[in-house]
Amino acid sequence: MTTAQGGVRGWSATRTKVQSRIRFTSLRLRLVVVFGLVALTAAVSASGIAYWLNREAVQSRAQDAALNDFERELQSHVSTLHPNPSQDQLRITARKMADGGDRFGVLLIDEDADGRTVSASSTDNALNGFSLKDVPASLRKAVNKRQKITSGNQHPYHVYWQRVIDGDTPYLVGGAKMIGGGPTAYMRKSMEKEAEDLNSLAWSLGIATGLSLIGSALLAQAAATTVLKPVQRLGVAARRLGEGKLDTRLRVSGTDELADLSRTFNLAAESLEKKVDDMSAREEASRRFVADMSHELRTPLTAITAVTEVLEEELDAETGSVDPMIEPAVRLVVSETRRLNDLVENLMEVTRFDAGTARLVLDDVDIADQITACIDARAWLDAVELDAERGIMANLDPRRLDVILANLIGNALKHGGSPVRVSVREGDKNDADLLIEVRDHGPGIPEDVLPHVFDRFYKASASRPRSEGSGLGLSIALENAHIHGGAITAANSPEGGAVFTLRLPRDAAPLIAREGDGEQGEGGTEDTEGDGQ
Template identity: 75%
Template sequence: MSGAAKRSFLAGLRWTSLRLRLLIVFALVALVAAVSASGIAYWLNREAVLTRTQDAALGDFRRQMQNRAASLPTQLTAAELRHAAEQMASSSPGYHVLLVGSHDGKPVVGSSDLDAFTAQDVPDSLRKQVSRKQPLKKGDSFEYHLFWQRTSIGGTPYLVAGTKIIGGGPTGYMLKSLDQERQDLNSLAWSLGIATALALIGSALLAQAAATTVLRPVQRLGDAARKLGEGKLDTRLVVSGTDELADLSRTFNRAAGSLEKKVADMSAREESSRRFVADMSHELRTPLTAITAVAEVLEDEADSLDPMIAPAVHLVVSETRRLNDLVENLMEVTRFDAGTARLVLDTVDVADQVTACVDARAWLDAVDLDAERGLMVRLDPRRLDVILANLIGNALKHGGSPVRVAVRADDDELTIEVRDHGPGVPEEVLPHVFDRFYKASASRPRSEGSGLGLSIAMENAHIHGGDITAFNSPDGDGAVFLLRLPRDAGRLLDAPADEDRDDDRDGPGDDANGKDGAK
């Protein structure tokens, strides 16, 4: 089973878990109720059937013993006892009779059917009870009582009873088959079992109907919540009824409406702020262009100016350039936030790109490059230049030279490692080095860069489908920034290749101060 199929199967199990629990609970309740009712009904019917059959047989046997056996002489032959037993059994069909008497001091036995009932069929415990004299109690004038016992002979249930005639008369035993009653009770048990099964099936159907009735609104609520989580804030539930689920649906609708309104308000404020930054940056461009031109003229004439004025001129020139970089970076940030930044893909040699980036900024003497020539990738070379300029410039500024840049690649991924030899980044600062305008120390709020360099580098990595991670070297020798990019960004991103470069300019691309105050 594939991973996707397995996840789908597990999701299905999660979806049906509540339904399954309802079915199981209904089935268990129905099973316990049906089994209890069937067990009680079977036990009551069994006792009623056996008691009725037993009482009828014992009552008739008692009368036969009182009317026939009591009138027999004390001395009888086996033939006479057999004849008397046959008469007793024939008068009340359904059981066999065994009479035990004496003749000339010897025991004599007569049975109504020697094949069906012999003396060996009488349990010893019953024979002892029948022969034992019972103490006379108030209201009881008989020394011998009628005793009975249920037994099994050859797998067939029987009722065996016996009593003795007072005054030396014969002792009589009765054998009554209970096989018909067993068959009737077995039929009753099958009927109750079928009724229990039908009750279980009915409870399952009822549970299914109840689960569907209860879970359908819950499922709709879950689907609506999922859509709401996916950003479809106009999702609403159709409310019907006045039960608890209807109240829950109304509460969901109110919460969704409130959330939609708040998100709309926040989006409007965010759009307004983004538009303000973009408009402000565009508006600042014109005066900055003029100021920059004047500053460059002043810089050219700085050596001929009054020594008291020259430092101020240099300061103005420096701050003008910094302000120009800040405006360009703000414009780029607004493009990322608005989602209008696009890739202009090209197939390039990574080693050439890194060399060109370092050479354009006069960093050749401060950077050690470990890159194999001929390593071709398809990406946006200008955005790669922005990433490298910020990472390498940041390492030079905060870690010091030499900065080592190592380029590696496999079939799918390009990795560029930028390592410095400085004191490293404090552990509490590492999670924030890519945050905009983050300052590691409140006592150093001002730096030469805009504070957006690493943030812009990260955004450029993300738009390629890549990422940048920052960590300290395990040997404690400086910080490491690891850039990961796909070798072919066109396969991962739907990037138009004919975008106008002038409409998506990154600015100077050399703001290497994103880690401002991080070291």
Template identity: 70%
Template structure:
């Protein structure tokens, strides 16, 4: 059990409260009983001593002999209270005479405190309220053996002075027994309070534990999580509040998911519907472009700029529609990998050559580095990264390739959990569940390929001004453009986002940074063998289909 747990704190608080209450009650009870016992014994002894002193010593003359004093003291000590007696008088020649109650008695005048002797011998003024010049005085002391004693004394007018010593050891033993009993009762009360605290903590913490589990399930995207509620206390009200909150959240997420799904369907339908007229427009613009390039000059020079603008904007619109279609496939989870064995150096060369970038790109890659990837999607990633570097950083753009050991956490497990702009929290919860399904489906699989545990790293570096620090976190966001003053540009704002999605579906990642030597660096990391990522993507798509079916119900 952790020392910071609520259960332990509750037990400690209960224990401290019970201990404080038990100790306080025991202390008060002990003090009250002690005073009662001592007062009762003291009153009985003093009353008996006073009576015996008046009856025995009161009849003695003022100049009584030692033997007379001893006999009187012995008779006084035979009282039911069994105390020692010491009588004192003055001889005719003025010498003090002392006589104990027994020859072997250890009670001497030295056992009587000086203050008590002074009080006993002090003569009081006679008044109507005080008919006697001398009174009985007492004091509690301890002897040389630390035994509690009661010492009392009184003087008889025109007679001897008597002192009494009474041992309070029986009363002390009774009080010690009482103290042990109260201590045991305190310990039992502490144990009982700990048991009660444990029971109370269990009663209180069980609903809290269930609430914590439900909150974690809710955070994992299982929005149908609810708590069983019984009772009318504060914890029951908290559970009802949680259920109402979860229901409202599920309803709100369902609405957002429905709107998001409707938006995706709208984009997909719009893109699909645009393709037909766009195909016709593209055909016309190709004819116009041929006329522009014809040596005969078949187009009026006055309208040539307008024709060129139409041609360029038509191409831009075509690229935008294709990008929207690709984004829609990623969002719908229908994107597929078509794997093939690819020579990376040849693939990069073909990508650069197809776009006439050979003079602007420096390639640092050894031939023979083979990877099992989707060539079409890798071409899209490379085209976007190199094209972006040429557009914003200028030539020359350097592309380097190397192979590294895979990190401790496979990229294929990390990438699918990355949320993208436009995805709801419910989508992230679905992605987490999909990855869990993928891990369960891939458990126990063995990969005997030589590429297992290796990562392909492709760096694309330009020599431009670099990427502003405030722009770096958003370079892969959809439709994001660094310059707000240039909302219209040749790009659609989807290129890098599509490149990142293509890297994710391979089980890889893309990172953007600024080089210390100047310029921006985009680092693409892909597994040398994306077979596992393809299988995982298939499992994810099946899980997403099941989730959509459950949501549809």
């Protein structure tokens, strides 16, 4: 029905929006994030390794060059000093060593003729001067420590070095003690230039890492688009297939996994279309068979009905012309003929619903008068209580409303307990529907039967396959409610008995208007159910 189809369309549109949101913010984002993380990890690892290798190479090269110059200058100048030199002599030698080296400061320490320790630096600048306090204690200890002479160590003293940071400036500090007596010499070289080169290298590697991350994001976006486009087409095709467009197919190109998936989808869609076509053909053939059979049965049934009516009149006549021995058989024939006639009429009505040819013929009706007429026509006035105010008008199909009421009330009288109460309620201001409740005072409907009360030909007990009803009454009532845009629900009252609630719109004219626009579908568009408690 229109309400159900509108709900499906709304749900489908919402699902499409949600899936699109998920597709563009989840899978695509995850691909970009994964690509970015992989690229970032690779770039950071490569940059870190490159920085570490270059740092070691730059520092080792500068360090080796400075220490080699210091050792060379030490051998060239300190060896010419006289024993126990004065401070001035030490200062002159230190300056010569510093001038010959690669921009490093020199500090010389020795004893003068009086046995006092004297020291001299290559610079006397108070800010940039090089003194003994600038030499780490651990380095002084290592320089002054005499090593044991072994086959692997032929000299008691060696050149030692250490990297230190003074303020923000890195320095290389080295020292050595003259073998055979003489001054102890220390050198200090600024590594600031090398640090600047390494900082420039770090910035370059950082920029390269950022550019690689941006490039990987762009590459991930392109790759995600390439990968997701077939997936998106598959999703659209699946939704179209779910909407009933069974001729939907995907264009297959390539030989990769996505192409195989597209081929599999096409095969599945083709198989589904074939099966649905076969089922539709069989269903159409079944509907035609039931319709043709019902029409064929009507002609002999008309004649049989006429004969049974004559026989019934003879039974009711006062002359008593019917033999009492065959009277029960005659009454059985009359009863079964009526039942068969009702079954044929119900089958013809069901085929009209299934074929979608059932139509509404609307008229303004007073609901209370309509219910009263239904009860009076079937002589149910003594068994039915009516709670309905006159003047509640609705634009409905009177004949179909009568069918609904007759089936609900008849079902309550047959399977429930008297009295049967019919009440009418109007919806609130925001609800334009009418609610008609039919309640009996019987034992109620078993919980396992409730989901099936509207199934066609459903019997509540397998041991009672045959009953007076056709098993189509409640199903037809439900279809007539659906064609109005309404519904019927079944439940058990807490006070006892079963309650059937019929919800109908006050005006069914918009349904006919939409039907004329091709939006209203009628008949067996929803699951239908049969009577029986």
